[in-house]
Amino acid sequence: MTTPGYATERETTEGKVFTVTGGDWDEVVSGVDYGHDERIVVNMGPQHPSTHGVLRLVLELEGETVTEARLVVGYLHTGIEKNLEFRNWVQGSTFVTRMDYLAPIFNETAYSLAVEKLLGIEDQVTERATTIRVLMMELNRISSHLVWLATTGMELGAISMMLYGFREREYVLEIFEMITGLRMNHAYVRPGGVAQDVPDEAIVKIREFLAMMPKKLKEYEDLLSGQPIWQERTKDVAVLDVTGCVALGITGPVLRSAGLAWDLRKTMPYCGYETYDFEVPTAQTGDVWGRYEVRMAEIRESMKIVEQCLERLRPGPIMVADRKIAWPAQLAIGVDGMGNSLEHVAKIMGQSMESLIHHFKLVTEGFRVPPGQVYVGIEAPRGELGVHAVSDGGTRPYRVHYREPSFINLQSLPAMAEGGLIADVIAGGASLDPVMGGCDR
């Protein structure tokens, strides 16, 4: 008995025996009309060097031209928004920092700003805490853009750019480790302030970094800007104009590369950004080249802001004074990361029973947040990062929704890719700088 289309089979006492001949190859070949139908479907990812994590693209190709691009996301979905509803408000910082893992400080700051607005304590956050937040965010923006430059360079054939970009980013991560105790996933910015003061060694290191970077940036530009391959692969590639960006909700360097100077640090200032002196770089081309130019210029602007932050840092408290919100802890960086210093534990234990109980309740149960709903948007390296937080008056968030720029920007990839060449899908996707941890949350 034989099923049509399958190998011949017959029953024997040992079981089924198939006779495989493979003789239909001529039939298969003759069935394909090379002259007229070149439509093929190519699956790219989820494990592919140029998909930035686990993004899957299903491309329908006509020769080398993309006729349809479909995105499959969700491989990194970890249910962070759901998990937040079962932890207290402070513990939330630990979760949100893991969303967009290249820009953890931004996730934490947006979350903390939202919680502070619900609590109504945004005016009580100290100046030093706010300055440290801005300092950390701008350093993080530089490190995130460096990773963008590194990975995009690698995808478009400039492998040395990858090595240089990651090398300099390592410098920023070392600064972060010095300040927060961790290279990534810091949970450093917390509702009410920051977890830990900036040590003096870190200031020295930041100054070294600022002194070193201009030379390095010039090196990158010498490497890439004049190079014909880089120009060919980026100029007039994956174009999206302002109308397209606004209709799809695209923000960040992609929108600014199309010519709209839309930067929440200027248009809706938070954390005192209106008092810093910096420009919003734009380009007019709306292509990958424009996004490269915008990001390079943004690194320089961020360095200007970091410089101003260092000048403004004055000694002072880094947490709100309200003892119902601030942990009565003295955190210190040890060899195994951040934790309570032993002297402080001894001090707390030696104090009154009431203060020990208060400490215990505040850490395990958390503080209550008045009922309400707020939306806070900040300018992350990839665009507008927003937090919509709803409280029912309890110690845990009722609902937290993240407006993630990676998620929204990825929606525009079909608009950029369809009608172009398959090689330009790589450049276009890279120019969006998607981080799948943020997209899938």
Place this chain on the structure above:
Amino acid sequence: MTPEEVGARLVAALPDAAAGVSGGGAYARATVDVPPAAWATAAATARDDTDLRCDFFDWLSAVDELAEGFTMVAHVWSTALRHGVLLRTRVPREGAQVPTLVPVYPGAAWHERETHEMFGIGFAGHADLKPLLLPPEFEGHPLRKEFVLAARVAKAWPGAKEPGESHESTGRRQPMRPPGVPDPNQWGPNAGLA
């Protein structure tokens, strides 16, 4: 325009709408509550009104309000006038559905797919409501409050939670349950056994 003026302007153009202001002091947004049927009309009005010109679609999501149903929230923004408005509508729990915003704002497509899979809210007129972040075989709507965070039930905390728990105690005390883990008598493989 102040949030109050933005809200008042939109309410004047829509029947049965109510305006408010969200929390956040200086960063407050106008909130406009509309009936579910007017959901898409409200978005189109916010976009097309000459004084509002909310051309930028920011995001859309939902909040589970338990017995009162779901609150749909969408944030739209004017790039020219720099004001935003939070559009809200309340839909019942059973057969929750609102008209799609995709014809008004194409950027809403993924948000609506996400909200559909997470809350089970329908979007009438959306062409392709298949799951986005969740695998196709996933059952349930994770962001609904009745959806149990099963990982916390299935995998117990590796250490001892109670004094004396590490030894073979008779466990006279009621075991401590972390938030989100329901009573094992109520939910899970041992439901109704004890």
